[in-house]
Amino acid sequence: MHELAVCTVEVEGAVRLDGYVREFADGVMWIGSQNLVRGFTEGERVVLRVLDDQRGECVYGGVVGRMSADLLGCAQVELLSTLQKRAVAxxxxxxxxxxxxxxxxxxxxxxxxxxxxxxxxxxxxxxxxxxxxxxxxxxxxxxxxxxxxxxxxxxxxxxxxxxxxxxxxxxxxxxxxxxxxxxxxxxxxxxxxxxLFSYVLRTQGALRRQQMLSRE
CATH class of the missing domain: 2.40.10.220 (predicted glycosyltransferase like domains)
Structure with a gap:
């Protein structure tokens, strides 16, 4: 679920990582990123904000598990809220x-x-x-x-x-x-x-990735 959807990882209200959902199953979400994954601590609580072209904005809570240079794994992921963003995206x-x-x-x-x-x-x-x-x-x-x-x-x-x-x-x-x-x-x-909504989210994701690359 949510594969390739744009995702941000937040800690205490601040965005720490921009990326996309590589895989989400059995309460574990893997977030891929073109930025270096760093600054996280195993067991740290995070908020995962996913923009899905079918479900809108889905907000999850979870804890940091495994990490690599371009991949962050979060466990115990539970849905906190959803917001249909068609009217505002x-x-x-x-x-x-x-x-x-x-x-x-x-x-x-x-x-x-x-x-x-x-x-x-x-x-x-x-x-x-x-x-x-x-x-x-x-x-x-x-x-x-x-x-x-x-x-x-x-x-x-x-x-x-x-x-x-x-x-x-x-x-x-x-x-x-x-x-x-x-x-x-x-x-x-x-x-x-x-x-139309899918196009908006795809374009937002592409622009965000370009901004991320330009900062490297």
Missing amino acids: RVQVHVECEGWVRFPDGADVPDDEAADIDPETGERRRRFTVLDVSAHGMRMMAMTALPIGSLVRFVFPELSEAFWLHAEVVRAQPSRSGTHYGCQFRDASPRELDD
Whole structure:
């Protein structure tokens, strides 16, 4: 269980090791790390905080057992709490996207070229940059105006499976580089939400590992 999930090991509220779950069975959890495993004492009590793409954040208590240069074994591991992080887990990205926008009724619509308009749906083609994403929404930047209530339909290229995402613009904030728009995903299926949440946690784990390597 939890194999390859991102994990931190804490002692008295301070993170002492960043890594991932290599194996967890029969009350023993093995945490692998690209950092040198050091500073632990056999029998020391620790808190193991695991980010699992299916179960959310799982917090365990345990005691330090065996150690090697890149592996920490903890015994007597017991679940303390769980927290579903779908609503709050978010990762910063910079992904160029292209999609279709349907403006709300009564909104001021810019005069676009006919080639940019879908003749069947009336949607307008737009390019934008996704700046951060969660399982429930995203923040993006666009050079063209998107009124509040606009509906954006697009495929997020970073996901393992291609499917249409539908996002509603709920707020806007001007910046020097372009307007930032806060959007909420609409009508996503449970499987699509799972894919988004898994992507967020995978990307968070990859960024954390890069930061760990840069500090070595």
